[in-house]
Amino acid sequence: MDSERMQQHFYQSNGNEVALFRRAAEQRVPVMLTGPTGCGKTRFVEYMGEVLGRPVVTISCHDDLTSSDLVGRFMVTGGDVVWTDGPLTRAVKDGAICYMDEVVEARHDSLAVLHSLTDHRRTLYLDRAGEVVRAPDSFMLVCSYNPAYRSSLKELKPSFRQRFVTVAMTYLPPEREAEVLVAEAGIDAAVARRLVNCATAIRNADDVFHFEPPSTRVLVTAAKLVASGATEIEAADVCILAPLSNDGAITDGLRELAAASLLGAATSDPTATHTPGGSRT
Numbered sequence: 001m002d003s004e005r006m007q008q009h010f011y012q013s014n015g016n017e018v019a020l021f022r023r024a025a026e027q028r029v030p031v032m033l034t035g036p037t038g039c040g041k042t043r044f045v046e047y048m049g050e051v052l053g054r055p056v057v058t059i060s061c062h063d064d065l066t067s068s069d070l071v072g073r074f075m076v077t078g079g080d081v082v083w084t085d086g087p088l089t090r091a092v093k094d095g096a097i098c099y100m101d102e103v104v105e106a107r108h109d110s111l112a113v114l115h116s117l118t119d120h121r122r123t124l125y126l127d128r129a130g131e132v133v134r135a136p137d138s139f140m141l142v143c144s145y146n147p148a149y150r151s152s153l154k155e156l157k158p159s160f161r162q163r164f165v166t167v168a169m170t171y172l173p174p175e176r177e178a179e180v181l182v183a184e185a186g187i188d189a190a191v192a193r194r195l196v197n198c199a200t201a202i203r204n205a206d207d208v209f210h211f212e213p214p215s216t217r218v219l220v221t222a223a224k225l226v227a228s229g230a231t232e233i234e235a236a237d238v239c240i241l242a243p244l245s246n247d248g249a250i251t252d253g254l255r256e257l258a259a260a261s262l263l264g265a266a267t268s269d270p271t272a273t274h275t276p277g278g279s280r281t
């Protein structure tokens with residue numbers, strides 16, 4: 001089945017990633033998700049957490065994240081100095097899925113604590129606390145990053161990358177992406193298809209414009225605005241086009257491309273319930 005609407009988290013699959021994740025979980029190997037912003041990485045992990053019946057502990061990685069932030073530290077509470085587990089240690093002890101988002105942002109020395117956890121040892125060594133924590137079978141490490149943000153200063157080491165099953169995620173094919181918009185925003189299928197066509201036209205122009213293409217996330221936001229009464233052109237303008245550039249200034253070329261795809265999709269689709277004229281002010 002492509003999608004599981006009974007789940008709390010709706011996830012539209014895009015290939016064999018659900019089966020691969022299950023196999024990785026079964027074999028107790030970690031998973032690395034790569035892909036552009038808003039393509040569904042976080043949603044996928046939340047969904048798999050539900051499918052596998054395991055809690056998901058998310059850690060957002062950044063430059064200042066230390067290994068102590070991950071594993072824990074001694075803290076003074078009420079005059080006593082007590083060890084307090086960090087989120088990684090708690091996730092290991094709870095047999096949860098630990099999701100390290102934008103892992104490429106973390107410093108190499110902070111990630112070193114993951115090495116013994118991500119090979120056959122599946123063990124976390126809490127040197128300062130003098131504790132050795134063996135991961136239960138249900139513990140799983142999942143990391144993600146967006147390759148487009150990578151700079152030479154922020155490369156993951158091969159010794160880290162090669163510990164993972166790597167699943168390269170990307171945007172859904174248009175029909176499935178439109179289904180996500182319908183499920184997430186409750187809009188009409190024809191409107192969803194037009195918004196997806198608009199994003200597809202811009203994505204195809206990516207080589208010319210050199211920007212990170214509009215994501216499924218911005219399409220969902222645009223669909224939500226349309227559901228609350230915005231016109232498709234308005235929604236495309238503020239959700240799809242404006243975030244493409246740093247200053248929010250949209251080139252005329254892009255605006256024309258978006259308008260043409262919204263219009264083209266509407267006129268070429270006999271099932272469309274919204275005429276382009278009717279959806280504009």
Ligand SMILES: Nc1ncnc2c1ncn2[C@@H]1O[C@H](COP(=O)(O)OP(=O)(O)OP(=O)(O)O)[C@@H](O)[C@H]1O
Nearest residue numbers: 010011012037038039040041042043180216217220
């Ligand atoms: N395959 C999908 N199934 C269902 N919803 C999706 C899917 N892909 C994207 N979405 C929608 O897009 C939104 C953004 O997706 P998500 O947060 O998972 O992106 P991401 O890849 O984690 O992005 P980032 O790298 O910026 O964190 C979700 O909240 C959801 O509404």
Ligand SMILES: [Mg+2]
Nearest residue numbers: 041042043101
């Ligand atoms: Mg995410």
